[in-house]
Amino acid sequence: MNEITTIAKDIYYVGVSDSDIRTFDIIMKTANGTTYNAYLIKTDEGVIILDTVKEEFAELFFEKIEALCSYDEIRYIVMHHLEPDHSGALPELVRRAKNVKIFVSPLATNMLKSITHSDTMDFEVVSTGKVLECGEKRLRFLSTPNLHWPETMSSYLEDEKILFSGDIFGSHYYDDRLFDDLVGDFDYAFKYYYDHIMRPFKSDVLNALKLYKELDIDIVATLHGPIIRSNPQKYIALYDQWSTKSQRSGGKKIVSIFYVTSYKNTKLMAQKIYEGIESIEGVIANIYDLSALDEPSMLNILEESTGILIGAPTINGDLPRPAWELLSCMMLLEKRGKVGGSFGSYGWSGEAPEMIFERMRGLNFRVPIEPLKVKLIPTQEELRLCYDFGVEFGEIVMGKMVEITL
């Protein structure tokens, strides 16, 4: 969208489109391209710019600004998020608009200095409750961290009832008709964006929704994709639904045991560990053969689980691919409060359980029990150790405190 579009009286879209992009942030597919949304608010006492755009699109962004005001009129810049797709044009904007004050969240301070390479700029950190009054406009700040970087925040233009949400509620979906009621069907992009960007931060999404629910919102002005004005509550409700924990386990804690097996020895271990976990009241254990599980299923299971155990044999001194795939998809999950562990049967060197253990520790799982390893076929005594391992793991998931060896 390379036109200047009016969002509401004195509020303009000055964002840009990136229609040809097909991969965003390395991991995301963008079949319909994307947009870098930015906004300009005119008041009797000067102009407010809300966010900038990716650096390579800066000139168009500046052309749009220049069509609406002079740089001397710009008094404030609000940066809801400092990722380069939104802060790319900020250093040049600060050079051109010399008398601006920048508003950011408290956690943005150091990053703002790194981006602008200036120690002398005028900026203020703001949190929920702070209101910027400029002419007849009142912009209320909302602390909404971790959506999806620590420094993210939102703001709400009170009289116009516009929520400037930041990345949340965005879509990587370019359509120059810009508004959700005018563009094509972008539902797939809205969900895909949630799954790949916001899903690891469900608790923070729910915290933000608490703030948003106190507002009367007519328009959600996102940082990517369509501006939502036809039914904002529908999209807010979807985020609520996707971020709210399933109650299917009836209050019990779920432990999921994933395994890969060559000669059924690791599977035997998994079965005994399962029996040990199941003996603990308040826990539901489930076993999954990783060789027949796709990523969406893995993610759903992992998300519902408080405890996650992964078992694998060692092949050529390494962890087999299905286990690596499980570990790599965990970047799309909230790991807070999860307990992890590993096990496996091995023939020679047996590194796989340690590899799982270290990866889980790196992902900030709690990993309170050392990996359990068995050489080739488990004996009856080793199967009893597997059972005991399951019992202890189940107890820890239920809150038993253990000393963690580092």
Ligand code: FEO
């Ligand atoms: Fe759209 Fe997190 O940057």
